[in-house]
Amino acid sequence: MTRLGVLVSGNGSNLQALIDATATGVIPGQIAVVISNVPGVRALQRAEAAGIAAIALSHKQYASRRQFDAAVVEELRRYDVEWVVFAGFMRLVTPVLIDAFENRIINIHPSLLPAFPGVDAGRQALEYGVKVTGCTVHLVTQDMDSGPIIAQTPVVVEDDDTVDSLMQRMHAAEHETLVRVVQGVCEGRLAVERANARPKVSMRKR
Numbered sequence: 001m002t003r004l005g006v007l008v009s010g011n012g013s014n015l016q017a018l019i020d021a022t023a024t025g026v027i028p029g030q031i032a033v034v035i036s037n038v039p040g041v042r043a044l045q046r047a048e049a050a051g052i053a054a055i056a057l058s059h060k061q062y063a064s065r066r067q068f069d070a071a072v073v074e075e076l077r078r079y080d081v082e083w084v085v086f087a088g089f090m091r092l093v094t095p096v097l098i099d100a101f102e103n104r105i106i107n108i109h110p111s112l113l114p115a116f117p118g119v120d121a122g123r124q125a126l127e128y129g130v131k132v133t134g135c136t137v138h139l140v141t142q143d144m145d146s147g148p149i150i151a152q153t154p155v156v157v158e159d160d161d162t163v164d165s166l167m168q169r170m171h172a173a174e175h176e177t178l179v180r181v182v183q184g185v186c187e188g189r190l191a192v193e194r195a196n197a198r199p200k201v202s203m204r205k206r
């Protein structure tokens with residue numbers, strides 16, 4: 001079974017979807033460790049409740065991003081992690097982490113990238129006035145929110161949406177999309193083709 005490391009910073013509802021899907025066998029993988037850069041968050045409690053190793057590594061304890069990333073890599077290696085999932089991990093990362101798990105890190109973002117990268121993607125979508133937004137799962141590369149796209153799911157924006165109501169439907173879409181992608185990863189169906197500097201990815205059908 002594929003060994004997964006999940007990186008988080010907050011609530012952990014996407015982590016919960018992964019915990020549930022590994023527990024039921026929908027994802028044929030095992031979450032070996034959950035690491036948060038913020039101590040005391042709900043995501044760590046969710047991991048502990050599921051009997052998964054839960055580690056808080058406060059980024060504030062490290063002098064640089066690279067040193068923090070090196071500590072993360074050390075933990076991921078200690079738990080024999082093969083694939084890394086950023087599930088609400090709110091940190092910019094350096095080549096120290098990206099090169100250690102080259103093309104084996106995925107991120108979930110609450111917009112249809114390349115629209116609305118960065119924080120507050122739901123608010124950005126409402127302020128812009130788009131009628132459809134959605135979520136994106138992509139490979140993590142050096143540039144924030146711009147690695148090769150693996151999967152996207154649309155979410156329709158309603159006229160009376162608030163950030164909260166939109167994000168509620170967004171989260172449902174995220175959970176489904178992330179589980180589907182991680183399932184494919186663990187089933188060995190994610191093909192990464194290094195055509196040029198930007199790898200092309202596709203998910204083979206079952």
Ligand code: GRF
Pocket residue numbers: 010011012013014015043087088089108109110174
């Ligand atoms: C999600 O919207 C994810 O796309 C973004 O941060 C949020 C995390 O939510 N990167 P949760 O912690 O999984 O509930």
